[in-house]
Amino acid sequence: MIRSTTRRTATAALAVLGLGAALTAFTPFASAQSVADIKKKGEITIGMLVDFPPYGTTNVKNEPDGYDADVAKLLAKDLGVKANIVPVTGPNRIPFLLTNKVDVLVASLAITPERAKQVSFSQPYAAATIVLYGKTASNIKAPADMKGLRIGVARASTQDVAVTKAAPEGTEIRRFDDDASAMQALISGQVDAIGCSVTVAAQIAKRVPANTFENKFNLVQQAMGIALRPGTDELTKTVNDFVAKNTANGELNKLYQKWLGADLPKLN
CATH class of the missing domain: 3.40.190.10 (Periplasmic binding protein-like II)
Structure with missing residues (x-):
């Protein structure tokens, strides 16, 4: 504490950028900057909280689960690649992203002006x-x-x-x-x-x-967004298209109903 x-x-x-360094020293680098990089790699590495139920938790097999896990898997499916979900914590999730240890964050990250100075956000996918x-x-x-x-x-x-x-x-x-x-x-x-x-x-x-x-x-x-590294404009657009499509077709609402027992709020 x-x-x-x-x-x-x-x-x-x-000042979150300096936190969690000791925890990340031996984490493999993700480093994908584009959709082509991700597809070449055959997987997308996604950082996710596992201590924030029902958004992020673990199942009986100690695997990442919850709303964010399902959204992460849906994003990977949309891209035609495997989802490699990496547990992160509140303090180290942005450092994990900015030091290339994950490609994106689906980690219950609320969109704030301060964070928007450090990362790029997708359109909201939860609240x-x-x-x-x-x-x-x-x-x-x-x-x-x-x-x-x-x-x-x-x-x-x-x-x-x-x-x-x-x-x-x-x-x-x-x-x-x-x-x-x-x-x-x-x-x-x-x-x-x-x-x-x-x-x-x-x-x-x-x-x-x-x-x-x-x-x-x-x-x-607070509205939550999928976070990406600054400068990854093509990947950000692809993720925004993913959120827009799966909001319109009701897939995100189905997942929200599954985990939170309510309809996905209208998010601006």
Whole structure:
């Protein structure tokens, strides 16, 4: 766990490019820059979170699964190649892409202006609502109520950005390596509330007695895009065509229904 004391220092978590280097040292390079490169290689290497159910998780065989995994496999099928799915974490997913260890990211990556300076995004293929989630008995109704509280987030995530932006001075933001660690911190009482997606909140609700926690208020709804390296214009266009086609024909909606039990939101 990495801790931060105030909102003033919280923005340090956005410096994601230097994180995760030790974890990537022995990862094979993907380096595909074009559709031709991918087809020549016969596979597309796709980075994906496996700790963000139902978007990213693992199955009984410990293989990547979830909405993102199905989208990744559908993209590979569309390209006529094999899907090589590589697990990544929130902090190291952009470094994996920028250092050529994956070709693209289908990794629940919310489209933000800051990230758009580092990577190219496809049109949105999914969305997530980020909430502040805490004890039902706690009197938290608005961002101002976070003052003096310990708020947990997954480091360098969308929820980190959202909480950092909303938290008043005097909020103690505690950063964890992933959603699973933040979730455990809430359940064990290390923090008073966490910023998380509604899907993570639903997972917590299944693990604790009824009415222990609740969504206190919405922080943001974020559209997610498939991320590519800057300068890969042809590949980006191909991925955009993939998203447009499979949105129009209902394939993405079928996958969204399968994993989230709801229709794919209208995404701009």
